[in-house]
Amino acid sequence: MSSSLSRRSYPAMALLASALALAGCASTHGLAPEGRATDADTLQTARSFGDYKLSDAAFPKQDWWNALGDPQLDALIREALQGNPSLAAADARLRQAQAQANMANDARKPETSLSAQYTGVQLPETLVPPPIGGDLQASTVLMLNFKWTPDLWGGQRAKYEAAVGQARAAEVDAQAARLTLSANIARAYVSLSQAYASLDVANNEQKRSSHLSQLSAQRVKAGLDNQLQLRQSESAIASAKQQAQAAQQQIEALRNALAALMGKGPDRGLDIAPPRLLAAPAPGVPDVLPSELLGHRADVVAARWRVEAASRGIDASKAAFKPSVNLSALVGLASSGLSDLFSNDALLGFGGPALSLPIFNGSRLRSNLEKSDADYDLAVANYNQTLVTALHEVTDALQAARSLDAQVASATQARDAAQAALKLADTRYRAGLGTQLDVLSAQRPLLQLEQQVAALRAQRLAATVDLDRALGGGLTLASPSAQNLSDNNVSKAPTP
Incomplete structure (x- = not known):
């Protein structure tokens, strides 16, 4: 009876052997990703950062905007981070990714x-x-x-891990959206501060020109000057008035922009008071390796998770070649x-x-694996570019801060000298020792220098915002192992 049973099993065994042989036609031979993730520590920064303050405490705090020293700005950002439509969209994308990961995990379990x-x-x-x-x-x-x-070959687990990687990247993106929103509000607030400073400059110029016009009228009445000097002073008043009107229009536009960033109607912007005198802290970077420095940036960490997800996608595609x-x-x-x-x-x-x-679908499986390889290469390329861009932004913000500190000091010194020159010219004019042309000549550079100082101070504050954002904005992020990325941790399972 046993021999009869063996004879009946021969066809089944032969069929199985033939199927296994045919399955060998579905091979991954010749398919492999080409991308190689850059080791962040190979991107040299020592000479570029060498002139700046290095400190373990130089990473920004989560409420980094407090360093600018304006309670109204703190309140605006806190309000914007609650219920903003752009943040709601980022949170919805996160929930989508988490649901995809849960679905991939459920697919691994028995179905009853x-x-x-x-x-x-x-x-x-x-x-x-x-x-x-x-x-x-x-x-x-x-x-x-x-x-x-x-899950004999780990393909289902690889799909689940790929979905988890995408979900973690979406989670980091949601945090990045909050950082971007707070930075945009801070930048708009700095611009609002500059607009108010420009308004003050224009109003001061209008006062100076009005005083000069009154003096000119008195001198014309006394026969000491003619109508030409009076008309010149009136022209200066009109010019200063136009500059004040332009500054006021910019103030209104920036208030409206801040209201929109907060997800509110334009009336909310009308309640924003003039900013206080903002402070610009000295620039500095943490004394750490670039890998740790960039590990605080949301875009870098999200790109790392997408590389990790893409590598798991390759594992899943390879597992499909097996029985x-x-x-x-x-x-x-x-x-x-x-x-x-x-x-x-x-x-x-x-x-x-x-x-x-997989017998007669080898072409489809190879195409799917080829796409997974390309997805990995794209994720690696995006990660590498993100690293370079991140260090570029940090370096730009540092260099801008240092250069602007020097420019503000020089412009302030020049403005003080111009104020002294205008005061001397005005005194001589009142004493009859100088002409109105002397006063106008001294007044013109003072206006330009006051406007320049206001603009440079705003740029310096913007550089502070840029540096805090470039250093990660105080975010605490969980990221995949950097070693996995540097080793291109794609499964090297035997080729079927």
Whole structure:
């Protein structure tokens, strides 16, 4: 009997062997990703950062904008971070990614379902004679269905890990959206401060020109000057008035912009008071390696998670080249009547393993793996570019801060000298020792220098915002192992 059983099993074994041989046609040979993630520590920064203050405490705090020293700015950012539409969109994308990860995890688990069904059929006597014809034949079925595909090669787990990587990248993106919003508000607030400073400069210029015009009118009445000097002073008043009007228009536009950034209507901007005198802290960078420095940046960490997700996608695509086993079972009760449904004779059962082999779909599998390789290369390229861009932004902000500190000092010194020159020219004019042209000549550079000082101070404050943002804005981020990226940790499973 055993020999008979063996003979009957030969065809099945032969069929299985043939299938395995054909499955070998679906090969990953020649397919591999080309991207290589850059080690951040190979991007040299020592000479570029060498002239700046290095400190373990130079990373910004999460409320980094407090360093600018304006409580109103603190309140505006706190208000904007609550219920802003742009943040709601980022949070929705995060929930989408988390749901995808949960779905990928659920696909790894056994699937069980319970169903109950009652059916009835009555055949006409004209078609089937009695006793079957004309009699209602009823059946009641209770079924428990079980399905499971064991993850023999880790493909399902790889899909789940890829989805988790994308979800973590979306989580970092949501945090990055909050940093971007707070930085944009801070920058707009700095511009509002500059607009108010420009308004003050224009108003001061208008006062100086008005005083000069009054003096000119007195001298014309006394016969010491002619109408030309009076008209020149009136022209200076009109010019200063126009500059004040332009500054006021900029103030209104920036208030409206701040209201929009906060997700509010334009009336909210009308309640924003003039900014206080903002402070610009001395620039500095943490005394750490570039890998740790950039590990605080949301865009870098998100790019790292996407590389990790893409590498898991390659593992999943490779696992599809291998045979899979599906386990299924159906257990239930079936009876023509409810009274017999729970008897031993009503037991219904079906099930067993099923082997699936990729035989004639090798081209599709190779194309899918080729796409996964390309996705990985794209993620690596984006990561490498993000590293370079991040260090570029840090360096730019540092260099801008240092240069602007020097420019503000020089412009302030020049403005003070111009104020002294104007005061001397005005004194000489009042004493009859100088002309109105001397006063106008001294007044013109003072106006330009005051405007320049206001603009440079605003640029210096903007550089502070840029540096805090470039250093990560105080975010605490969980990221995949940098070693995994540097080693291009794509599974090197044997080629099937």
